[in-house]
Amino acid sequence: MGIGRQIKHFTSLVVPRWLLFRGRMAGRKVALSFDDGPHQEHSPRILDVLGQAGVKATFFVVGEEAEKYPALVRRMLEEGHEVANHSYGHYALLDASPADYLADVLHCQKVLEDICGCDLEKSFRPPYGSIPPLVFLKLIRLGFRTVFWSVDSDDSRVEEAGQLVERFSRKPLVSGDVVLLHEDYRHTLEALPVLMDTVRQKGFDLVRCQDL
Numbered sequence: 001m002g003i004g005r006q007i008k009h010f011t012s013l014v015v016p017r018w019l020l021f022r023g024r025m026a027g028r029k030v031a032l033s034f035d036d037g038p039h040q041e042h043s044p045r046i047l048d049v050l051g052q053a054g055v056k057a058t059f060f061v062v063g064e065e066a067e068k069y070p071a072l073v074r075r076m077l078e079e080g081h082e083v084a085n086h087s088y089g090h091y092a093l094l095d096a097s098p099a100d101y102l103a104d105v106l107h108c109q110k111v112l113e114d115i116c117g118c119d120l121e122k123s124f125r126p127p128y129g130s131i132p133p134l135v136f137l138k139l140i141r142l143g144f145r146t147v148f149w150s151v152d153s154d155d156s157r158v159e160e161a162g163q164l165v166e167r168f169s170r171k172p173l174v175s176g177d178v179v180l181l182h183e184d185y186r187h188t189l190e191a192l193p194v195l196m197d198t199v200r201q202k203g204f205d206l207v208r209c210q211d212l
């Protein structure tokens, strides 16, 4: 397991449950969220799979990657998905001062809005689920919603699609849950159709975070 995966594993364990985002529970809805894209190879295929299933999702994209693949970001938006902010440089909490962290988030928002040519929902997911308290409060004042997750798909803990499907199928879901997925794992892409079926078979509609 590489260091990046270890960090993802560690931080998802230490995020306090009370900080995890839950929706307003209207209807039976579960949101799928994809972090760390856009990914040159996987994003187009994820979009194809979502499109074939008629599912809209939320993509928390990294500004630095969005600049490399702007057409993929525009495609996400054009196909009805939510494009949201996952920071410009994907800083970890200990790597940046609060001021630098905030500047990085705001820079990402500008990059994404320039690429999309429109204002976007001010929706931010902290890299590794960690955010300095001062930045958290400042973002609220600036109109941002900080969106964590309530169900980790465990795609950062497994190596192949079968394991991911098996783990995910055992997770209890409630309306308003936000499922954490990643764009950079091939097994997530491969498991995606079954993961969506699993949620739907439990009686939930699949929506964007902004629809919860």
Ligand SMILES: [Zn+2]
Residues within 6 Å of the ligand: 035, 036, 086, 090, 126, 127, 128
């Ligand atoms: Zn991330």
